[in-house]
Amino acid sequence: MDIKAKIDEITNKIKADPSLKARFMKEPLPVVEEIIGVDLPDDKIQGVVDAVKAKLAAGKLGGLFGNK
Numbered sequence: 001m002d003i004k005a006k007i008d009e010i011t012n013k014i015k016a017d018p019s020l021k022a023r024f025m026k027e028p029l030p031v032v033e034e035i036i037g038v039d040l041p042d043d044k045i046q047g048v049v050d051a052v053k054a055k056l057a058a059g060k061l062g063g064l065f066g067n068k
Helices: 003-016 018-026 028-036 042-064
Strands: none
Touching: 003 018, 003 028, 003 042, 018 028, 028 042
C-alpha cells in the first residue's frame, strides 16, 4: 500500500465533500477508517489522520497566497 497515495486520496475525498469534511473535523479517526475501508487501531491510523490534517491546512494556506 502506498501511504502517500492513500493520504492524497483521503484528502481529495474530504475536500470534495463538505459534509465529510465537517465529520472529519469532529471525528477524524472513524472518517479515515470509513474512507479506506479498514478498521485499524487508533495508534496505527493517527499518523494518517495527522498527515491528512496537514494537507488540508496546507491547502488553506496556499489559498491565502493564491496557490491551490
